[in-house]
Amino acid sequence: MDIISGLFDELLIKILLLVPTKVAVSTSILSKRWEYLWMWLPKLEYSNRDSSSAQWKRLRYFLDKNLPLHRAHVIESFRLDLTCAKFKTENVKFWVVLAVSRCVRELEIMYSSNPSKPKILPSNLYTCKSLLTLKLDGEILLDVPRMVFLPSLKTLQLRSVSYLNEESLQRLLSNCPVLEDLLVDLPENGTMGKLTVVFPSLQSLSLFIPYDYSIDEIVIQTPSLKYFKLKDHKCESHYCLIENMPNMIEAYVDVEFPNINSLIGSITSVKRLEICSVHVYDEGFVFNQLEHLEVCRSCNKKCSPNLLVRLLKDSPNLQVLDLFVMKYHQHIDYMEYWNQPSTVPECMSSLQTFNWIEYSGEPEERDVAVYILENALHLKTATIEHFERYVPKLEVIKELARSSRASSKCKLMFH
Numbered sequence: 001m002d003i004i005s006g007l008f009d010e011l012l013i014k015i016l017l018l019v020p021t022k023v024a025v026s027t028s029i030l031s032k033r034w035e036y037l038w039m040w041l042p043k044l045e046y047s048n049r050d051s052s053s054a055q056w057k058r059l060r061y062f063l064d065k066n067l068p069l070h071r072a073h074v075i076e077s078f079r080l081d082l083t084c085a086k087f088k089t090e091n092v093k094f095w096v097v098l099a100v101s102r103c104v105r106e107l108e109i110m111y112s113s114n115p116s117k118p119k120i121l122p123s124n125l126y127t128c129k130s131l132l133t134l135k136l137d138g139e140i141l142l143d144v145p146r147m148v149f150l151p152s153l154k155t156l157q158l159r160s161v162s163y164l165n166e167e168s169l170q171r172l173l174s175n176c177p178v179l180e181d182l183l184v185d186l187p188e189n190g191t192m193g194k195l196t197v198v199f200p201s202l203q204s205l206s207l208f209i210p211y212d213y214s215i216d217e218i219v220i221q222t223p224s225l226k227y228f229k230l231k232d233h234k235c236e237s238h239y240c241l242i243e244n245m246p247n248m249i250e251a252y253v254d255v256e257f258p259n260i261n262s263l264i265g266s267i268t269s270v271k272r273l274e275i276c277s278v279h280v281y282d283e284g285f286v287f288n289q290l291e292h293l294e295v296c297r298s299c300n301k302k303c304s305p306n307l308l309v310r311l312l313k314d315s316p317n318l319q320v321l322d323l324f325v326m327k328y329h330q331h332i333d334y335m336e337y338w339n340q341p342s343t344v345p346e347c348m349s350s351l352q353t354f355n356w357i358e359y360s361g362e363p364e365e366r367d368v369a370v371y372i373l374e375n376a377l378h379l380k381t382a383t384i385e386h387f388e389r390y391v392p393k394l395e396v397i398k399e400l401a402r403s404s405r406a407s408s409k410c411k412l413m414f415h
Contacts, residue, residue, distance in 0.1 A: 009037065009040065012034075012037055013037060013040050013041060013042075016037065016038060016041060017041065017042075017043055020045065021038075021041065021043075021044050021045045021046060022046075024038045024041060025038050036071070039066070039069065039070050039071045039072070040071050040072050041072060042072045042074060042075060042076040042077070043075075043076050043077040043078075044070075044075065044077070044078050044079070045077070045078075045079040045081075046059060046063065046079070046080055046081070047079075047080075047081035047082075048081070048082055048083060048087075049081055049083050056087070060087060060091060063091075063095055064091070064094070067095055067098050068098060070098070070102065072102060073102065073103070074102060074103045074104075074105070074130070075099050075102040075103065075104045075105070076104075076105050076106060077104075077105065077106040077107075077108075078099040078104050078106070078107050078108070079106075079107075079108040079109075080092070080095065080108070080109045080110065080111075081110045082109075082110065082111045082112075082113070083111075083112050083113055087111075087113075087119075089117075089119050089120050092109070092111070092119045092121070093119075093120070093121065093122045096109075096121055096122050096125055097122045097124060100122070100124050100125055100128045100131075103129075103130035104128065104130060104131060105130055105131065105132045105133065106131075106132060106133040106135075107125075107131060107133070107134050107135070108133075108134075108135040108136075108137075109121075109135070109136050109137070109138075109140065110137040110138055111137070111138040111139050111140055112137075112138040112139060113139060117139070118139040118140055118141035118161075118162055119139065119140050119141065120140075120141050120143055121136075121140065121142070121143075123145045123147075126144055126145060126147070126148040126149075126150065126172070126175075127147060127148065127149055127150070128150065129150075129151055129152060130152060131150055131152060131153050132152055132153060132154050132155065133153070133154065133155040133156075134150075134153060134155070134156050134157070135155070135156075135157040135159075136157070136158055136159065136161050137157075137159040137160065137161070138159070138160060138161070139161075139162075140161045140162070141161070141162050141163070141164060142158070142161055142162070142163050142164065142168050142169065142172065143164040143168060144163075144164075144167075144168040144169075144171045144172045146171070148171055148172060148175045149175045150175060150176050151177060151178070152178065153176045153178070153179055154178060154179060154180045154181060155179075155180065155181040155182075156172075156176060156179060156181070156182050156183070157181075157182075157183040158183065158184050158185065159183070159185040160185055160186075160187045160188075161187065162187055162190070163190075166192050166193055166194075169184075169192075169195070170195075170196060173196070173197065173199075174198075176199075177201075178201055179199055179201065179202055180201060180202060180203045180204065181202075181203060181204045182197070182199070182202060182204070182205050182206070183205075183206040183207075184197075184206070184207050184208070185206075185208040186208060186209055186210060186213050186215075187210075187213070188210050188212055188213065189212050189213070190213045190214070191213070191214040191215075192213070192214070192215045192216075193215075193216050193217065194215075194216060194217040194218075194219065195215060195217070195218050195219070196219045197218075197219070197220045197221070197222060198219070198220075198221045198222075199221075199222050199224075200222075200223060200224060201224055202222045202224060202225055203224060203225065203226050203227065204225070204226065204227040204228075205220070205222055205225055205227070205228050205229070206228075206229040206230075207220075207229070207230050207231070207232075208231040208232075209231070209232045209233065210233055211233040211256075215238055216238055216239065217238060217239040217240075217241075218232075218238065218239070218240045218241070218242075219241045219242075220241070220242040220243065220266075221243045222243075222245060223243070223244070223245060223246065223247070224247055225245045225247065225248060226247055226248060226249045226250070227248075227249065227250050227251075228245065228248060228250075228251045228252070228253075228267060229251070229252040229253075230251075230252070230253050230254070230255060230263070231252075231254045231255075232254070232255045232256065232257055233254075233255075233256050238257060240257065240259070240262055240263065241262055242262050242263050242265075242266040243266060244265065244266050244268075244269075245266050245267060245269065246269050247269070248266075248267050248269045248270045248271075249270065249271050249272065250270065250271065250272045250273075251267045251270045251272070251273050251274070251275075252274045252275075253267070253273070253274070253275045253276070253277065254275075254276045254277075254296070254326060255276075255277050255278075256277075256278050256279075257279075258279050259279075260277055260279055260281050261281050261282050261285075263281075264281040264285050265285060268285055268286060268287050268288070269288075269289055270287065270289065270290055271289050271290060271291050271292065272290075272291065272292040272293075272294075273287070273290055273292070273293050273294065273311075274294040274296075274326075275293075275294070275295055275296065275307070275311070276295075276296030276326050276329065277307060280306050280307050280310055281310065283310075285314055286314050286316070287311075287314050287315045287316075288316065288317065289317065290315045290317065290318055291317060291318065291319045291320065292318075292319065292320040292322075293311060293315060293318055293320070293321050293322070294322040294323075294324060295307065295308050295311065295321075295322070295323055295324075296324060296325060296326040296329060297323050297324070297325060297358075306339060308323070308368070309339055309340075309341055312341065312345040312347055312348075313341060313345050315345075315347050316345075316346040316347055316350070317347065317350050318347035318350055318351055319350055319351060319352050319353065320351075320352065320353040320354075320355075321351060321353070321354050321355070321372070322355045322356075322357070323355070323356045323357070323359075323368075324355075324356075324357040324358065325357070325358050340367070340371060344375050348372075348375040348376050348377060348406075349377050349378065350378065351372070351376040351378065351379055352378055352379060352380045352381075353379075353380060353381050353382075354372055354373075354376065354379060354381070354382040354383070355382075355383045355385075356369060356383070356384050356385065357385045358385060358387035359384050359385060359386055359387060359396070360386075360387050361386065361395065361396040361399070366399060366400075369382075369384070369400060369403075370400070370403045373400070373403050373404070373405050373406070373410070373412075374403065374404055374405065374406055375406055376406055376407060376410070377406045377407055378407055378409075379405070379406070379407040379409075379410040380407070380409060380410060380411065381410070381411050381413065382410055382411070382412045382413070383413045383414075383415065384396070384400065384412070384413070384414050384415070385414075385415045386414060386415065393414070396414070397414050400412065400414075
């Protein structure tokens with residue numbers, strides 16, 4: 001017998017956990033010693049992505065035959081990545097039922113195939129006491145029964161799944177008492193009257209509403225929230241009530257609806273803010289703890305400079321300022337006229353780092369860059385990443401290098 005085969009089962013199982021499940025299963029042909037070791041694995045991951053027809057058939061047969069015989073008393077993690085319509089709802093239900101019967105703690109299902117025939121999960125999933133993490137992605141239909149209670153669930157991620165009705169999502173969200181991490185990515189062309197997110201214990205919330213999703217009202221009450229990400233691409237106005245989140249550390253805001261005052265008022269305690277909005281919020285808000293500000297300069301050439309001015313005025317302790325274009329956002333050719341602040345914002349005394357990604361060198365952008373260089377008293381570094389479209393890079397370097405700098409210690413860098 002070789003040295004490795006002579007090790008204790010517990011150690012061999014830990015070794016098998018270091019390789020993909022498919023590789024771990026293949027060790028069963030090595031010898032009698034290895035034949036059933038993989039059946040004790042507490043973490044299982046199966047995928048038919050990029051598989052042939054014969055391969056996904058073998059996977060379905062393998063799961064139907066071997067999953068009921070799995071020996072681990074507790075399945076720590078069960079992950080399915082399925083991309084074929086040949087996996088019937090009954091197949092997926094059966095596998096999930098087995099995982100739940102083994103006190104599964106983390107369950108992740110990704111299914112992408114036939115949108116007209118989404119998979120429905122078994123009802124016993126919604127009363128699984130051991131479940132800590134649930135991640136669902138793709139053509140999955142949530143038909144949440146009236147009897148639902150997930151007492152241990154701390155992480156819930158729902159990406160592009162559909163719901164039998166509006167009550168299904170609300171019923172699920174209302175019965176996860178210790179939830180800490182929630183992500184809801186609503187599907188395209190959906191409809192919902194009211195979305196209510198009320199969690200005293202929630203630490204992280206990510207919500208994405210596509211432009212073609214019909215929703216009338218959003219209510220968020222999460223007083224313990226530390227991380228908040230909102231992508232709301234609906235241009236039409238809808239009622240949005242977001243209560244104050246005093247423990248907020250980081251927020252990502254990408255919105256197109258007109259009235260953003262409730263949203264802004266709820267995140268004024270944030271320390272890091274990444275924002276893109278086609279509208280400017282009203283005066284009266286102050287970001288006393290904001291240290292790192294990232295402003296997207298795309299989408300609305302009229303709003304971009306005005307939003308920047310308002311944020312500079314309202315962020316007295318700002319240390320880092322980034323101007324950039326958010327991922328998947330359209331780069332606008334130029335800003336509208338830079339409405340220079342009537343008085344120098346207080347943050348010009350605290351700003352230490354200034355970064356501009358995709359700087360074009362157009363006059364409107366040059367005015368913004370020069371203003372910050374001329375007024376930031378303690379600026380240490382200013383980094384300009386040139387987007388060469390109209391103004392040559394050398395000319396950009398000469399223009400900014402000639403501008404006066406309030407801080408003698410400022411290092412100006414170009415990329």
